Amino acid sequence: VHGKGLYSGQGVMVYSNNGEAGQKALEQFDIEAGSLSEWDGCDWKLVRRNQFVEVTGPGGIYGNLNPQTDPIWTTGWDYKSLLLGVRNPETGWNFFRLPKASHSYDGAHGWNTEWPRIRDIGSEGSPDYLMTMHGMFWRFPLTFTADNSAGIRPRSAYLKVIGDFARWNGRLVFGCDDSANNEFMNKRKHKGGIEGPGQSNSNLWFTSPEKIDQLGPTTAAGSVWLAEKVVAGEVSEPMLFAGWERRSAWIFNHGIADVLFTFEVDKRGDGVWNEIKNIDLKPDSSANVEFRKDDPGEWIRVRVDSPAIVTVSFNYTGSDNREIFPSSIFKGVASITNEKSIGGLLYGLGKERRALGIAAVKFEHGEEKSAGYYELDAKLNLIKKSDLQTESFIRENFAIPEKVISVDKSSVLIIDDKNRRWRLPVGAAGYKQLTDAAQLRICREVVTERDLFHAAGTFYELPAENADGFAKIRPVASHNFRIHDYASYRGMLVMTGIDPDAGAGDHIVFSDDRQAAVWLGVVDDLWKLGKPVGYGGPWDNNEVEAGVPSDPYLIGFYDERSLQISHDADEKIIFKIEAEPVGHGPWMLYKEVAVNSGEIFNFSFPEYFNARWIRFTADKDCRASTILKYK
Numbered sequence: 001v002h003g004k005g006l007y008s009g010q011g012v013m014v015y016s017n018n019g020e021a022g023q024k025a026l027e028q029f030d031i032e033a034g035s036l037s038e039w040d041g042c043d044w045k046l047v048r049r050n051q052f053v054e055v056t057g058p059g060g061i062y063g064n065l066n067p068q069t070d071p072i073w074t075t076g077w078d079y080k081s082l083l084l085g086v087r088n089p090e091t092g093w094n095f096f097r098l099p100k101a102s103h104s105y106d107g108a109h110g111w112n113t114e115w116p117r118i119r120d121i122g123s124e125g126s127p128d129y130l131m132t133m134h135g136m137f138w139r140f141p142l143t144f145t146a147d148n149s150a151g152i153r154p155r156s157a158y159l160k161v162i163g164d165f166a167r168w169n170g171r172l173v174f175g176c177d178d179s180a181n182n183e184f185m186n187k188r189k190h191k192g193g194i195e196g197p198g199q200s201n202s203n204l205w206f207t208s209p210e211k212i213d214q215l216g217p218t219t220a221a222g223s224v225w226l227a228e229k230v231v232a233g234e235v236s237e238p239m240l241f242a243g244w245e246r247r248s249a250w251i252f253n254h255g256i257a258d259v260l261f262t263f264e265v266d267k268r269g270d271g272v273w274n275e276i277k278n279i280d281l282k283p284d285s286s287a288n289v290e291f292r293k294d295d296p297g298e299w300i301r302v303r304v305d306s307p308a309i310v311t312v313s314f315n316y317t318g319s320d321n322r323e324i325f326p327s328s329i330f331k332g333v334a335s336i337t338n339e340k341s342i343g344g345l346l347y348g349l350g351k352e353r354r355a356l357g358i359a360a361v362k363f364e365h366g367e368e369k370s371a372g373y374y375e376l377d378a379k380l381n382l383i384k385k386s387d388l389q390t391e392s393f394i395r396e397n398f399a400i401p402e403k404v405i406s407v408d409k410s411s412v413l414i415i416d417d418k419n420r421r422w423r424l425p426v427g428a429a430g431y432k433q434l435t436d437a438a439q440l441r442i443c444r445e446v447v448t449e450r451d452l453f454h455a456a457g458t459f460y461e462l463p464a465e466n467a468d469g470f471a472k473i474r475p476v477a478s479h480n481f482r483i484h485d486y487a488s489y490r491g492m493l494v495m496t497g498i499d500p501d502a503g504a505g506d507h508i509v510f511s512d513d514r515q516a517a518v519w520l521g522v523v524d525d526l527w528k529l530g531k532p533v534g535y536g537g538p539w540d541n542n543e544v545e546a547g548v549p550s551d552p553y554l555i556g557f558y559d560e561r562s563l564q565i566s567h568d569a570d571e572k573i574i575f576k577i578e579a580e581p582v583g584h585g586p587w588m589l590y591k592e593v594a595v596n597s598g599e600i601f602n603f604s605f606p607e608y609f610n611a612r613w614i615r616f617t618a619d620k621d622c623r624a625s626t627i628l629k630y631k
Contacts, residue, residue, distance in 0.1 A: 001017055001019045001020060001021045001034075001110070002017055002018050002019030002020075002034075002109070002110035002111070003015065003016070003017050004016045004017065004018045004052065004053045004054070004055075004110075004113075004115065005052065005053060005054050005055030005056070005074065006055060007055040007056055007057060007072055008063070008067065009057060009063075009064050009067040009068070009070060009072050009087075010067070010068060010069070010072060010087060010089040011040060011041075011068070011089075012038040012039060012040050013038065013039045014036070014037070014038045014047075014055045014072055014074065014087070015036075015037050015038070015039070015055070016034075016035075016036055016037075016052035016053055016054070016055050016074060016076070017034050017035045017036075017037070017051075017052065017110075018033075018034050018051040018052055018053050018076065018110035018113055019033060019034060019051065019108070019109045019110025019111065020032070020033035020034060020108045020109060020110070021109075024108070025107075025108035025109045026108075026109055026185060026466060027466060028108060028466075029079060029106045029107055029108055029466060029467050029468050030079035030108070030584065031108050032049055033050070033051050033108040033109075033110070034049070034050050034051030034052055034076065034108075034110060035047075035048070035049055035050070035052070036048045036050070036052040036055075036074060036076065036085065036093075047085075047093055048076075048083075048085070048093070048095070050076050050077070050078045050083055051076050051077055051078065051108075051110055051113075052074050052075070052076035052083070052085075053074075053075055053076055053113055053115065053116045053133075054073070054074060054075045054115075054116050054117055054118055055072065055073070055074045056072075056073055056074075056117075056118050056119075057070050057071055057072050057073060058070055058071070058142055060118075060119055060120055061119075068089060069089055071086050071087060071088065071144065071145050072086070072087040073085070073086055073087075073118060073144065074086075074087075075116050075118070075131065075133050077100070077105070077106070077133075077134065079106070079226070079584070080097070080222060080223040080224065080225075080226050081097040081098060081099060081100060081222030081223055081224070081239065082097060082098040082099070082100055082133055082134055082222065083095055083096075083097060083098075084096045084097070084098060084152075086144060086145055086146050086149075088145065088146055091146070094146035095237055096149065096237065096238050096239075096240070096299065097222055097224060097237050097238065097239045097240070098133070098138075098152070098220075098222060098239070098240045099220035099221050099222035099239070099240065099314060099315075099316055100134045100135075100136075100220055100221065100222055101134055101135045101136040101154070101157045101216075101218065101219065101220040101474075102134050102135025102136070102157070102461060102463075102474060103134070103463050103467055103468060103472035103474075103583065104135065104449070104450035104461055104462070104463040104464070104467060104472075105134045105135065105467070106463060106467040106468065106472070107449075107464065107466045107467045108466075109185075109466065111184055111185070111449060112449045112450065112463075112464060112466075112467055114161055114163050114177045114448065114449075115162075115163045115164065116131070116132050116133045116134075117130075117131070117132055117162075117164060117165065118130070118131045118140050119164075119165060119166065120142075120167075121165065121166070121167045121172060121209065122167070123167070127142050129141070129142055130155075130165065130212065131152075132162050132165070135157055135158060135159070135461075136154055136155070136156075136157050136158070136218065136220065137154075137155040137156055137157075137158060137212040137213075137215075138152060138153065138154055138155060139151070139152065139153040139154075139155055140152060146271070147270060147271055148269060148270065149238075149266070149269035149270075149271075149298060149299065150242075150268055150269030150270075150298045151269070151298075152240060152242075152243070152298075153242065153243040154218035154220065154243045154244070154318065155212050155213050155218070156212060156213055156214060156215040156216055156217075156218060157215060157216030157217060157218060157219075157318075158212075158215050158216065158524055159216075159447060159452075159461060159476065159523045159524050159526065159527075160174065160176050160178075160205060160447055160522070160523060160524055161176060161177040161178070161447045161448050161449070161450075162174045162175070162176055162177075162205075163175045163176065163177055167209070170209075171206050171207065171208065171209070172206070172207045172208070172209055172211065172212065173204055173205070173206055173207075174204065174205040174207070175202075175204060175205075176202050176203060176204070176205050176447070176491060177202055177447065177448040177449075178201065178202040178203060178446075178447055178448065178488050178490075178491045179196065179197050179200060179201050179202060179348060179445075179446070179447075179448070179487075179488035179489070179491075180196055180197075180200050180445070180448045180449070181196045181197055181198065181199055181200040181350070182196060182200070183195070183196040183445055183448075183449075184448075184449055184464075185464065185465075185466055186445055186449050186450065186451065186464040186465075187465070188416070188417050188443065188451070188464075188465055188469070189401075189404060189417055190401070190404045190405065190414075190442055190443040190451075190453070191401070191442075191443045191444060191445075191451070192399070192400065192401025192404065192442075192443075193401070194397065194398050194444065195397070196348075196445060197347065197348030197349075197350070197487075197488070197489075198347065198348055198349050198350020198351065198353070199348065199349070199350040199351070199352070199353075199354075201348060201354075201488075201489065201490055201491075202491055203490050203491025203492070204491070205491060205522065215524055215527050216476065216524075216527045217317075217318035217319065217320040217557070218243070218244065218316075218318030218319075219316065219317050219318045219320075219556075219557055219610065220244075220316055220318070221313060221314065221315040221316065221581060221582070221610065221612070222239060222313070222314055223311065223312060223313040223314070223582060223585065224236035224237055224239055224301070224302065224312050224313075224314070225302075225310050225311055225312045226311050226313070226582065226585055227252075227254055227309060227310075227311050227585070227586060228309065228310065228311075229307070229308075229309050230304050230307065230308060230309075230310055231307050232304065232305060232306045232307050233303060233304075233305070234303060234304060235264075235301055235302070235303045236301045236302050236303070236312065237301065238266065238299035238300065238301045239299065239300050239301065239314050240298070240299060240300075241265060241291075241295075241297040241298060241299055241300035241314075242297060242298045242299075243316075244316035244317060244318060245293045245317075245319065246293070246316065246317035246607050246608045246610070247290075247291040247295075247314070247315075247316050247317075247608065248288055248289055248290050248291060248314075248315050248316075248608045248609065248610055249263070249288075249289040249291070249302075249312060249313065249314050249315070250286065250287075250288055250289075250311070250312070250313045250315060250579070250581040250582075250588055250611070251279060251281065251286060251287050251289060251302075251310065251311065251312050251313075252281075252285075252286040252310060252311040252312075252586050252588055253281040253282065253283055253284065253285055253286070253308060253309075253310060254284065254308070254309035254310060254311065254586070255283055255284075255307075255308035255309050255310070256283050257283060257306060257308065258280060258281065258282055258283065258306070259280070259281050259304050259305065259306055259308045259310065260278060260279070260280050260281075260304065260305040260306070261278070261279045261280075261281065261302055261303075261304060261310075261312070262275055262277075262278050262302065262303045262304075262305070263275070263276050263277040263278070263279075263289070263300060263301075263302050264276065264300070264301050264302070264303065265295070265296065265297030265298075265299065265300050265301075266297060266298050266299040266300075266301075267296045267297050267298065268298065269298040269299065273301070276291075276295055276297070276300075277289065277291075285589070286311075286586075286588035286589055287588075288579070288588070288590060288609070290606070290608045291608070300314065311582075311585055311586055311588075313581045313582050313585060315581050315610035315611065316610065317607070317608065317610045320531050320559050322477075322527070322528075322530060322531040323530060323531070324478070324530045324531060324533055324631075325530055326479055326481075326528065326529045326530050327525075327528035327529070329506070329507050329521060329525060329528060330479075330481065330507070330519070330528070330529065331502070331505065331507075331508075332498055332499055332502030332503065332505060332507070332508040332517075332519065333481045333482075333483065333495070333497060333498060333499065333502075333519055334481065334482040334497050334498055334499045335480055335481060335482060335499070336428050336430045336431065336434075336457070336480045336481060336482050337430065337480075338482055338499060339364065339365050339366075340362075340363060340364050340365075340499075340500050341363045341482050341484070341497050341498060341499060341500065342360070342361075342362060342363075342371075342496065342497070342498045342499075342500050342515070342516065342517045343360070343361035343362070343363055343368075343439070343484030343485065343496045343497050344358040344359060344360045344361055344371075344374070344484065344485060344496040344516060344517075344518070345358070345359040345361065345394050345395060345398045345399065345400075345484075345485050345496075346358055346394075346398070346485050346486070346487035346489075346494055346496065347359075347393075347394045347397075347398050347487070348487065348488070348489050349375070349390070354377075354378060355375040355376060355377050355378075356375065356376040356487070356489040356494060357373070357374075357375055357390055357391075357394055358373070358374040358375065358376065358382070358394075358496070358516055358518065359373055359391050359394040359395045359398075360372050360373070360374055360515055360516040361484065361496075362515070363439065363482075363484075368437075368439065370395070371515045371516065372384060372391075372515060372516070373385050373386070373387055373388075373390065373391035373394075374511055374515075374516040376489065376494070376509070376518060378490070380509055380520065381509075382509050382510065382511040382516055382517070382518065383511065383512075384511055384512070384513060384515075384516070398485075399438070400438040400439070400440065400441055400442065400485070401438065401442065402438045403436075404442055404443075405435065405442060405455055407426060407431060407432040407435045407436070407455070407456055408426075408432070408540075409426070409429075409432075409536070409540060410426060410535070410536035410537055410540035410627065411423040411424060411425065411426060411536045411537065411538065411540075411553065412424040412425070412426060412455045412456050413551070414455075414470055416465070416469055416470045417465055417469070418465070418469075420470065420471070421551045421552070422470045422471075422473075422551065422552055422554070422613075423536075423537075423538050423551045423552065423553045423554070424455055424456070424458070424460075424473075424534070424553075424554050425456070425458070425533075425534020425535055425536050425553075425554065425558075425628070425630060426456040426457070426534060426535055426536045427456045427457025427458060427478055427479075427480065427533070427534060427535075428457055428480050431455075431456040431457050432456075434482065435455070435456070439482075439484060440454065440482070440483060440484065441454060441483070441484065441485045441486055442454055442455060443462065444485075444486060444487060445488075446486060446487060446488040446493055446523055447488065447523055449464055450462060450463055450464055450467075451464070452486065452523070453473065454483065454486070456534075457478055457479055457480060457481075457534075458475050458476075458477070458478045458479075458532055458534060459475075459476045459477050459478075459479075459526050459529070460473050460474060460475050460476060461473070461474045461476055468583060468584055471583040471584055471612075472583045472584075472612075473554065474556075474557055475532035475554070475556075475557050475558065476526050476527065476529075476532070477526050477527055477528070477529035477530055477531065477532060478529065478530055478531070478532045478533045478534065479529040479530060481497060481529075482497045483495050483496070483497040484496045484497040485497075488523075491522070492520050492521065492522060493520075493521050493522055493523045493525065493526070494518050494519070494520055495518065495519040496517070496518055496519075497519075498510075498517035498518065498519060500514065500517075502517070507519050507520055507521055508520075531559060532557060532558055532559075532630065533558070533559075533630050533631055534558070534629075534630045535627075535628070535629055535630070536553075536627065536628065537553060537625065537626040537627045537628050538550035538551045538552075538553045538615065538616065538626060539616065539624050539625055539626045540625050540627065541623055541624075541625050542623065542624065542625075543621075543623055544567075544618045544621065544622055544623065544624045545621055546618060546619055546620045546621050547617060547618075547619070548617065549578070549587075549615045549616065549617045550615045550616045550617070550626065551615065552580065552613040552614070552615050553613065553614050553615065553628065554612070554613060554614075555579075555605075555611060555612070555613065555614040555628065555630075556610065556611060556612035556613070558630035559630065559631065560604075560630065560631040561604070561605040561609070561628060561629070561630050561631075562602070562603065562604045562605070562628070562629045562631075563577075563601075563602070563603045563604075563605070563626065563627070563628050563629075564600055564601065564602055564603075564625070564626075564627045564629075565593065565595055565600070565601040565603075565616075565624070565625065565626050565627075566595065566599070566600045566601070566624065566625050567595060567597075567618070567622045567623060567624040567625070568622060568623040568624075569597060569620060569622040569623075570597050571597055571620070572594050572595065572596050572597065573594070573595050573618050573619060573620055573622055573624070574592055574593070574594050574595075574618070574619040575592065575593050575594075575595060575601075575616055575617065575618055575619075575624075575626070576589060576592050576616065576617040576618075576619075577589075577590045577591050577592070577593065577614065577616060578590060578614070578615050578616075578617070579611035579613070579614055580611060580612055580613040580614075580615075581610070581611040581612060582612065583612050583613070587615065590611075590614075614628075
């Protein structure tokens with residue numbers, strides 16, 4: 001249906017398919033989809049019914065040096081985690097699991113995945129294999145087999161959609177899928193009905209070899225069982241365990257009897273397993289399991305002692321050493337406090353015009369005025385043009401939509417296209433007024449088949465609705481800038497909202513009359529804006545009904561997290577704190593806290609705590625506040 005990889009060795013030809021046909025696959029991300037198959041010259045054999053992409057081996061595109069004995073590798077995924085398979089000539093296929101950094105590659109149709117690879121980027125005589133999968137750069141060992149599986153490590157997260165890569169003249173070169181005219185099925189109301197560029201355009205991305213270790217944090221999560229029936233003694237597939245200092249698991253017993261969960265690790269990647277932890281769970285109960293920094297192991301798996309329905313999700317937190325201040329590459333972008341800024345609505349022109357159209361906007365003391373029409377050409381000249389037809393088209397069809405999100409003092413309320421409610425943290429106070437006035441772009445596709453979402457001072461990676469959308473949103477960086485619009489052009493990220501007093505530089509381009517200006521970079525420069533921070537909560541002095549949970553509030557991917565709970569009742573209120581570590585998995589009880597009348601409960605989350613969403617429930621009617629701070 002959506003063929004991806006083809007490779008031969010060990011007497012077979014291996015073929016991967018990462019998609020499924022039919023209407024259901026266009027709407028649901030978690031149905032059965034894709035396949036890995038092999039052909040021995042006579043018959044086809046279905047190896048596994050999941051979505052697979054890369055098929056290769058140590059010899060890469062040139063073929064294995066010893067095709068009868070060298071391993072064959074394949075990568076794929078399902079709705080729980082990434083999949084990594086390796087074929088042995090005697091015993092056949094073995095499969096491992098890795099956590100996902102990004103969910104924007106999900107989707108049962110397979111269209112959101114272009115194109116994961118395992119390739120050698122080392123210098124001559126010094127191989128260095130790089131694996132790309134679901135928004136993460138991975139170090140991949142040349143010697144990887146089922147019996148010698150040590151060495152896979154996360155390197156850093158990225159936002160580009162990378163189709164291929166190679167080392168060239170001491171640089172890494174990535175072929176990217178940047179800006180698609182079609183935008184396929186990536187539509188949502190928060191974009192306001194805007195279309196893609198008039199003509200698809202992408203570019204090569206040249207970087208230093210060190211860049212792949214310097215982008216986003218490696219925070220990731222993956223499940224081995226997700227509300228699944230298991231039998232007594234059943235063992236999960238191995239999940240990668242090495243590569244993160246802060247590691248935890250969320251486990252849930254959905255059944256009607258006690259279950260003992262036994263965690264085992266393969267310390268050296270040689271298939272020898274040792275117990276490290278046992279957790280006994282009552283029916284309909286959950287636990288957040290911490291693993292120590294010094295717990296050894298390349299891989300981890302879990303077994304149960306009785307038949308049950310269980311969930312086991314591994315959640316790992318990568319170090320985020322970024323400052324809260326932006327890199328100097330953003331010098332010249334207008335601050336949220338600026339009374340004046342140069343904005344502009346952006347549109348990549350079609351019909352072989354090969355330029356970026358800019359309907360310039362001048363902001364002064366709260367007023368918004370049109371400032372003419374300009375075009376950015378291939379040589380990055382920003383030129384004033386007289387083209388009322390194109391200017392009118394941009395202003396009418398790429399206007400920023402009104403009231404697609406709601407910003408209050410403590411959260412950004414999202415109601416998605418499936419009518420699900422989500423809340424995000426807020427930044428500086430000025431973002432509410434600018435959002436209400438439709439002076440800040442909220443949502444736009446800048447790399448293919450996913451959106452860059454922008455709310456209250458934070459950029460987010462947002463999967464398409466067919467990849468579960470807002471449930472899997474990932475904060476990238478926070479800032480205090482007044483960014484009017486953003487778009488993709490020739491592989492670059494272009495932003496408007498420039499300080500009129502700024503000087504031109506490596507990233508700022510002005511028109512000759514200084515009435516139009518843009519910032520130019522790449523989407524992965526956004527990591528340098530500063531780590532995600534925010535303030536707020538689902539309740540801020542709100543009337544609360546007993547037993548009714550709050551809206552989900554984003555807590556995943558933030559660093560230093562603290563919580564305050566208070567209420568106005570004359571009696572003790574018990575608050576249930578629940579976490580959702582998966583995005584589409586069950587809510588799990590994290591803790592219950594009793595808050596006396598007039599008391600404020602203060603809590604700092606431990607470093608190992610890693611979940612995507614959090615919510616609260618009170619046991620009595622009251623007016624309550626649940627305020628989170630992310631520093």
